[in-house]
Amino acid sequence: MTLPQHHEIVVIGAGIAGACIANELLNRGQAVCIVDSASHPASACSSHAYAIAHPHVGRGAPRLLRLTRIAFLMAEARWGQVWKQHGIFQPSKKDKSFNRDDVAGYLQSLNLDEEMARALSAKEALEVCGIHQDGIWLPRGASLNLFEATQDALKPHPKLICCWNTSVARLEKVGGAWGLFNLQDDLIMTADKVIIAAALETKKLVASIDVRLPLRPVRGQLSIFSITAKNSWAARLPPTAISGDGYCLPAEKLPDGNYRWIVGSSFDEGESNLQDWDSSDDFNRSQAKGLLNYVEGDVSQLQKMGSFVGIRCVAGDRLPIIGELTQRPGIFLATALGSRGALWSALAAKLISSQVLEDDLALLTRLGFAADLVAALAPARFFAGAFASNSKPILPSGPKAR
């Protein structure tokens, strides 16, 4: 009988989170084995080709603001070729009055310079980014093909082992190491350190070591619309991305003169059905009207030409769960990336690699990543007091961090 292979570090899950962490560890000279139940990387939520990325600049969530700013800078530095910077416009809420100087003062108070975020009146916005609405212009906002980014992060490397079609069903301590077992309950490998980046499946895996996490699915559908050049929408289509109630990418002119426009996303709490739904396209059509402030637009003119459906994984407090599961030494988590996979995966790569390699966190601290932010993301935030063997999650009582 051959003994199961032993690895120093195993990553479970080859979506954008697992791939990014593995890539960072490889860049730091570490050997990594990555395991995924699918036959290739980015088979699940990270098959998403149209993700946008920008720092959060809304009021009332200071911690989210700090975290997304750091994560944005990390993502921008990381993604290079697959990072498409086109700017993102964030329209003001229609039910609130907009005072440009107040908003500019607010952005300044956050230390956001004009290169990062600018308050614009509708007239200015039309000149700067072609959108005739009051709001905030985020010149460095970008979009990212998560599928390509994941593939790129896992391209062949002498220190990378990929185990495809390998589903991990549970974990157990085996001697001094962690054992990974498959559905037949065979021990498939052992590892000193295991990073679980398996989105919702993380819940099942940590339950096998008596840890309960408050993770749940939120289904989302993005619609790809076709718009003919003669259609009344054609003149209104945005030359840049817009993020507000929903989001859209810049409209793309096709060789035949018509347009392709990507608008999303529906948000179905607790739902994990991957089928394409007409009702979600209808929802996106109404989001499209809102994003463009085109109240009289005839939504039946937005012809569907495709869609993307994915299941986001979210935690009870809507922040990602990134960090060491200190109560189970050697286990690290990177999950609950919600709707910010592009940002949180870049942050997870830096934070988890520092923890796995037991660096001091000086570099992260220099980037503004203070101890309170590490704690805000840590799995331990869900557990009060000493970690009982049958740990139940405690949800923070504060407002949701969205």
Ligand SMILES: Cc1cc2nc3c(=O)[nH]c(=O)nc-3n(C[C@H](O)[C@H](O)[C@H](O)COP(=O)(O)OP(=O)(O)OC[C@H]3O[C@@H](n4cnc5c(N)ncnc54)[C@H](O)[C@@H]3O)c2cc1C
């Ligand atoms: C409609 C929609 C719009 C979105 N828009 C944006 C956006 O604009 N910007 C943005 O940044 N993000 C966006 N997101 C979110 C983004 O897509 C996700 O946050 C991200 O893809 C999650 O990556 P992940 O690696 O955590 O999970 P996944 O990509 O789901 O990867 C998990 C991996 O784990 C593997 N796995 C699971 N269980 C096991 C097991 N037991 N054993 C082995 N392998 C296992 C799976 O096969 C999978 O490959 C959107 C999501 C949706 C649905």
